[in-house]
Amino acid sequence: MSRENFRSRLGFILVSAGCAIGIGNVWKFPYVTGANGGGVFVLFYILSLIIMGVPILTMELAVGRASRKSAVEGYRALEPKGSRWHVHGWLGIIGCCLLMMFYTTVAGWMLGYCVKFAAGTFNGMTPADVDAVWTNMLANPGEMTLWMALIVLAGFAVCSFGLQKGLERISKWMMICLLALIVILAVNSLTLEGAMEGVKFYLLPDFERAAEVGIGNVIVAAMNQSFFTLSLGIAAMEIFGSYMSDANRLPGEAVRICCLDTFVALMSGMIIFPACSSFGIEASSGPPLIFLTLPRVFVSMAGGRVWGALFFLFLTFASFTTIIAVFENIMACCMDTFGWSRRKATILGCVFMLLASMPCLLGYNLWYFELTLPNGVTGQVQDVEDFLVSNLLLPIGSLIYLLFCVSKWGWGFDRYLAEANKGTGLGMSPKLKRYFQFVLPLLILVILLVGLATWFWRILVCAVVVLFVWFMARRGAAKASR
Template sequence: MDPKNQRESFGSRLGFILVSAGCAIGIGNVWRFPTVTGQYGGGIFVLFYLLFLVLMGLPVLTMELAVGRAGRGAARSAYKALEPGGSKWHIHGWFCMVGCVLLMMYYTTVSGWMVDYFFRFLTGSFDGLTSEQAAGVFGEMLSNPVEMVFWMVVITLAGFVVCGRGLQGGLEKVGKWMMSALLVLILVLVVHSFTLSGAGEGLAFYLLPDWSRATGQGLGSVITAAMNQSFFTLSLGIGAIEIFGSYMDRRFTLPGEAARICVLDTIVAVCAGLIIFPACFSFGISPDAGPSLIFITLPNVFTNMAGGRLWGALFFLFMTFASFSTVIAVFENIIACARENFGWDRRRACLVGAAALVVLGLPCALGYNVWSGIQPLGAGSTVLDFEDFLVSNVLLPGGSLVYLLFCVTKWGWGFDKYTAECNTGSGPKMPQWVKPYFKYVLPVLIAVILVQGLL
């Protein structure tokens, strides 16, 4: 029997929103958003980010959800159900599956770092370490192939075990619990950060508009950075969100549901900065970009903080939930693609998927040690850098452009059918007056991101 004839669905609206937000909320929210906000003028960057989230991220999010809900399948199946006869839009469905697999080839390794650090703080491994020793732990972890592979395998197997229990019994149940716990953890960590001595200075640096910092970077750079962040934060373009549209009912309009996902995603991103900046300013440590912020700067902060073992453990538990919620959401898309494209049942898709991703995750996990000589983007680069470049700079913007053109052009599904699906149900509607913007302006903005990423 065609798997689509027995399509699963979410048990509740809350389940859909929390699982979809969990897919969007990831480690990039925590180590990228606060850094670029501080770098590009604080509140000025936040205002531009929110503007572009509404102008770019939200529309493409509704498009992925609309294709999924109307097509009732993973990307390839949904395209085939909706595309005009003789067209080949469904080919993009294969790229979506490849994109999800490629994303998980390195994301499971990075998620493993979070679990590793959680247990290190929980067991007191950082107790009594000097700043240099605490900073050196990250390098020691990366250079240990057994440790790197072990945590990657744990994350991969755990993810497929959750997804193997079905949509409602596995993904929705665990996703709701993890996202609820994540939001509670954020609240606890933010309140604690507000009690630190440098809280006021850190919050001012983070959120107050600073034109000198913004103009120092160049206003064009601020706008471009905000455009990039608002777009990439939702993980659009590879069908990771689209699959959850296929599990939705039609009681509520898509602009309202998409807005709720964006709000949750933004709350987590902003709160990450509320946790990080007061802590860094309290202990005189400059917040750096990328992984060094999470794995070198913050452990130094926690080791110098009263009760640092507890706060470090709670922070990396929060990071574990943020990353693992993305893992199980993307795994669900991979499983759905395998079931629909190859006719497998869920159990077989999980077994094959787990085995494949353990093997495919090895180049990233070993790229910092045994295979460190492989430097695909030039001296000093890693396998992770290359895999991330392909996903972030090629597949996400390129895929989003395909979804957009499919939804608004006469050669695809078409604007009228897209908006009809968008506006089915109760809630905010997608207005007709956005059609010229969607057809002629938004494709150019996404193309600019694509070209910029490639250059």
């Protein structure tokens, strides 16, 4: 069976950007920015994308394009004979599944709020009433299951039509609508009285304010956010490399994806911070910012029913483009590895995801519990899943992709560079070899270790990573030395 390719370069960029654009941009980025001092965090975030995000993104895309296969089979096609780098392909797919296990629930919340605003549920509510909508929804597993199931069913329905007729066609229109919505919402926020104070907090670097949080903490938070927002390290982007043409160099394509991703993240802040400033609400209130703080703002705003519905429609589009992209990756892996048809992968994948999403959903009511995670945060089911993906699988996976592409025990820097520079456009300089081999791995290790609260967990994770990489490379290295 021949492999599908994107119909156009624009389709590739919009689908890949759609995978990157999601909760990390429109939910996590604003509250992490607020909690880390505003403008200084944004400055270091953009710098992190340039020095870390773009290089790792080119590596995932290079593995996909060179192999023309999904995560596991892609590694198998390129790894030295006898090595075990493809084991990480399986971990990448597990990471995609873990990501979707809580992503579908959060996307369901966004869809639910969009419907509630459009239906006028929030009209005339007091702040206490707005808060009650949130708490009542979390306490109602039936309602949350309905929204989650609609997201999952719609996602697999899109993927069932294939790459061009399903994922590419729908993502292109949703991305166009998303970009139009975000501009409209940002312009509306900027017209509110007192909005400029929020813009100043958001975009003007204030190192004294950042020092209160700790400059080191701000830098590490920005580095971590750059990985989360691009979904790097779990093969979510690799699959789109396998579908793209050889006409354009990968660094140029990676820069375009990052620019579009960053534009949406920055514009999300341009919606949220001016609105919060206008109504005198603190913007660093964490995840409840989206579902508690902002609904209060919309209720107090003229035409708030319309603006609230549009805002949550924008959030739904942003999360859904990521969901269908990751679903496609999971399905492609099953089709490549097990020889399944797309129909079989759609049905089994849908059933699995509906069941796998339930622990997160029930973790807010029937299965509620609390425990202290290795990063020192007290959380429940969603926090466990988020920690595993954000603090472990994304940085560890990015480190493995990096080592695979630049070390002599993996694919090798020369082969990676040749693939990255195939075609026309912005290329990658061979002078970056030492930076990729020695500096970039250390930066990723910093992200990984700072995300763990105690030295016990840091030493344990370091030992596991070292043993894992050694296990994957040892047989190939032994054969290469003969």
